[in-house]
Amino acid sequence: MDVKQSQEFDRPSNVSFCEGCSVIVFDDSADGFSEGMNWNNEPTLRHSREGGKIIIMKPVRSWKDTLPDLPRMAESIRAGCRMCGFIREGLLQRNMGYKGEILVNGGYLWGGRGDANDVSVTDPGLAYWRCEAYKVEGGTRSTQLAVLNFDIDTSDNDLLQWLRVDAKCAPEPLDPDTVEWLKSELRSCDDKCDHIKPASQFLPTRLIDVGQSEMDVPRLVLTKDAFKVQTIDDLEYAALSYCWGPKRDALKQVKTTKSTIAAHCQGMPLGSLSPVVRDTVKVCWALGIRYLWVDAICIIQGDKEDWDHESQMMGHVYYSCSVAICPVSSQSCLEGYLGARSRGLDVDFESSRRKHIRGSYRLILSSTDLDEHAMGTPRPGPSLYVDLQRSSWDHRGWTFQELVLSPRMIVFGPSMCHFVCETKTISENGHIATDAMHGPLRSVMNKALGKCVADTNHSAESVQEAYWQWTSVNEAQSRIWTYREDIFPGLSGLAQGFATITGDTYLAGLWKNDLHHQLVWEISRPLAGDLASLVHSLQHADPYIAPSWSWASRTARYENLPDRQFSMSVAA
Numbered sequence: 001m002d003v004k005q006s007q008e009f010d011r012p013s014n015v016s017f018c019e020g021c022s023v024i025v026f027d028d029s030a031d032g033f034s035e036g037m038n039w040n041n042e043p044t045l046r047h048s049r050e051g052g053k054i055i056i057m058k059p060v061r062s063w064k065d066t067l068p069d070l071p072r073m074a075e076s077i078r079a080g081c082r083m084c085g086f087i088r089e090g091l092l093q094r095n096m097g098y099k100g101e102i103l104v105n106g107g108y109l110w111g112g113r114g115d116a117n118d119v120s121v122t123d124p125g126l127a128y129w130r131c132e133a134y135k136v137e138g139g140t141r142s143t144q145l146a147v148l149n150f151d152i153d154t155s156d157n158d159l160l161q162w163l164r165v166d167a168k169c170a171p172e173p174l175d176p177d178t179v180e181w182l183k184s185e186l187r188s189c190d191d192k193c194d195h196i197k198p199a200s201q202f203l204p205t206r207l208i209d210v211g212q213s214e215m216d217v218p219r220l221v222l223t224k225d226a227f228k229v230q231t232i233d234d235l236e237y238a239a240l241s242y243c244w245g246p247k248r249d250a251l252k253q254v255k256t257t258k259s260t261i262a263a264h265c266q267g268m269p270l271g272s273l274s275p276v277v278r279d280t281v282k283v284c285w286a287l288g289i290r291y292l293w294v295d296a297i298c299i300i301q302g303d304k305e306d307w308d309h310e311s312q313m314m315g316h317v318y319y320s321c322s323v324a325i326c327p328v329s330s331q332s333c334l335e336g337y338l339g340a341r342s343r344g345l346d347v348d349f350e351s352s353r354r355k356h357i358r359g360s361y362r363l364i365l366s367s368t369d370l371d372e373h374a375m376g377t378p379r380p381g382p383s384l385y386v387d388l389q390r391s392s393w394d395h396r397g398w399t400f401q402e403l404v405l406s407p408r409m410i411v412f413g414p415s416m417c418h419f420v421c422e423t424k425t426i427s428e429n430g431h432i433a434t435d436a437m438h439g440p441l442r443s444v445m446n447k448a449l450g451k452c453v454a455d456t457n458h459s460a461e462s463v464q465e466a467y468w469q470w471t472s473v474n475e476a477q478s479r480i481w482t483y484r485e486d487i488f489p490g491l492s493g494l495a496q497g498f499a500t501i502t503g504d505t506y507l508a509g510l511w512k513n514d515l516h517h518q519l520v521w522e523i524s525r526p527l528a529g530d531l532a533s534l535v536h537s538l539q540h541a542d543p544y545i546a547p548s549w550s551w552a553s554r555t556a557r558y559e560n561l562p563d564r565q566f567s568m569s570v571a572a
Contacts, residue, residue: 018076021083023059024363026108026126026163029352030057038123042161043354045125050111054127057108063087064136067098086345087131087148090365094146096133103141106131106148125164126152129363149366150344151415153429156359159349165361167429169416173338178417178428179286182410185419185426186287186323193423195407196450202320203227205310206256206298207237207291208268210281218273218281220256220264220297236322237291240280241402241409243392244296244482245332253333255301264297275336280325282338283410293317296333315405315493319449324406326399328391329414337412364415383431384420387413392480398490400476404441405493440469441494448497466501467514471560477509478557485543487552508550517560519549524557 017024028045032055036046049055063084065072070091076084087106109128131148134141153166160167170178189195203223210218227235244250253274256264270278277294284292295314300306318324327337344364351357366386388394391413403409411418416428422442425433436442444466473491481487488495488509495506505512510519538548546552 016080017083018079018081020063021061021076021081023061023107024083024129024347026347026349027352028162035353038161038164040161044164045162045353047110050125052112054112055110057110060105060107062106063104064101065104066101067096082345086363090131090148090150091133091146094133094148096145098135098145101136102133102145103136104131104133123164126361128152128366150363151366152361152363154359154361156361158357159359159361162351162354162357163349163361166431168362169341169428171343172340173412173417174282174286181428182417182419183287186408189408189419189421193421195422196446198316198320198449198451202316203235204237204293204298204313204317207293208281208297210284210290210292212288212290213285214270217267217269218292219267220261222265235291236289237293238280238284238287238289239293239318239321239324239402239406240277240295241318241324241326241393241399241406242276242280242333243331243396243399245334245392247482249332249334250482253296255296256298257301258303261300268297274333276327276330276333279327279330279336279338283325283412287323287410289322293321311489312492312496314489315401315445315496316449318402318405318493319407319445321406323408323410324402326393326402326409326411328388328393328411330412331392341415366415383427384411384413384418384425384433384437387411387415387418390414395480397476397479397481397487400473400479401491401493403437404439405445406438409437440472444469444501445494445497448500463502466498467511467517470498470511470514470518473509474551474557474559477551478555484545484555487545508546509552510550521551521560523554524559 032048034046034048036044038044047055063073070088073084073088077088087104091104106129108126109130110126112124112127129150129152131150132144133146133148135143135145137143151166152163153168154160154163155168159165172178205223207221207223207226208218209221209226210216244253254268254272254277270281273281274296277297280292280294284290299310330337342364344362346360346362348360349358388411393399407421409418409420411420418425418427420437422436422438425437427433447462447466473494476491477487481490491509498504498511499506502511502513504514507515538553541553
């Protein structure tokens with residue numbers, strides 16, 4: 001996305017710092033810095049020690065305060081320091097469970113290796129503002145309590161090149177510029193990407209007709225009655241891939257049942273829909289997509305016959321959709337995702353080396369902040385993978401199949417939007433990831449469900465490769481399933497496609513002709529207890545999912561042993 005030129009910037013108002021926080025204003029005349037050129041032959045700031053290393057800049061801002069209320073920072077806030085307020089808010093969000101004196105050190109980090117999968121972040125400059133909080137015991141620093149990582153971005157083009165920071169994202173997910181960018185990515189994908197299309201015409205049994213604007217009332221439609229066969233190829237629909245959330249939230253979600261289906265076909269006012277569905281309708285309006293598939297509304301809940309039929313079709317629903325909408329920032333069906341984003345803290349900057357380079361950049365709490373890697377070296381900037389790290393979506397069982405099968409995805413993360421197709425992943429801030437997000441099973445599904453050049457008589461080599469790719473379902477097995485018995489329905493679309501390739505028989509998550517390989521698995525981490533207790537738990541499983549020889553009988557992650565490097569055969 002374009003950023004505005006530095007001469008157009010408006011200096012942020014009411015930004016004031018206490019004397020201690022004045023070090024937040026970055027000084028490009030510090031020792032070690034010099035002028036250089038970037039990949040585009042434009043002037044950029046260089047450090048003598050950069051080149052894959054994280055450099056901790058000085059001076060470092062230090063605070064001494066007391067938890068749980070941080071009264072000294074609170075006093076500085078009352079005196080007008082926004083930086084103290086910014087850091088205090090971030091620390092209080094951590095719920096550190098400690099009472100006593102603490103020391104907080106904060107400073108800039110420069111450089112780093114960049115993201116190995118991100119072609120646009122191979123040369124990071126001003127990477128992070130980082131704060132580390134420690135206990136103070138006996139007057140000296142002791143145990144680390146927390147780390148706060150703040151991303152840095154700007155809407156000023158000169159600063160973008162000079163400091164090599166991220167492009168600033170829009171204040172709201174459906175900002176007009178963001179919507180136009182998403183539309184352009186969809187158009188570009190249609191025109192330039194050589195994706196394999198579905199082999200046959202398919203429409204879900206039911207779709208939500210969202211209309212074209214907020215003037216229209218969404219309603220449920222039966223596709224066999226609403227559309228002629230000749231229109232199917234031209235009809236586009238979006239599919240929602242989301243988290244239902246805990247059972248108490250799922251119970252409150254608006255659903256289609258036998259008693260509500262007639263009313264839903266008449267109309268579902270926007271305000272009556274669950275927040276996550278309501279926001280997705282707005283996304284469809286913005287993108288000009290008239291039809292939407294949502295499992296809770298397009299499958300008759302509580303109707304076993306309809307559920308059994310529709311769950312078998314779910315693979316085709318996602319494989320044939322125009323785009324999947326993935327609100328990974330939403331943890332539940334009762335949580336929307338289109339609210340205003342964090343404003344962060346604006347900091348004025350004026351180069352000491354090139355006076356025309358001036359503007360402002362923003363510190364914003366990183367979406368890596370609370371993840372398991374926060375105590376280590378931070379990543380060079382927000383990307384799709386960072387947004388996914390802490391999301392419930394990336395750990396939900398059903399979304400594994402939805403990720404593999406969806407041809408394109410628009411991902412609404414906590415920090416920004418991302419566009420994903422089979423050939424690229426591009427983020428709102430311009431980051432472009434080079435590795436495939438869909439996973440190894442996608443190529444198998446394309447052979448099974450897509451219009452492939454290859455004929456249906458798949459070679460022995462391609463079948464063996466497919467068996468090997470099937471082992472990636474171990475990720476789905478260790479994900480969170482609200483109802484554990486959903487694991488096989490949640491993989492049914494993949495299993496159907498796989499059977500098309502191999503002609504094999506599906507046996508509780510394994511394949512008959514490859515059992516001599518697929519039975520060779522083990523739990524990744526040893527389980528507590530003895531053999532007798534394990535046998536008892538398997539014999540009295542509630543609910544019963546699968547026989548004990550199937551990985552699906554366990555909830556802990558499993559691994560296939562590396563036996564495929566050897567030649568194996570089954571004795572007659």
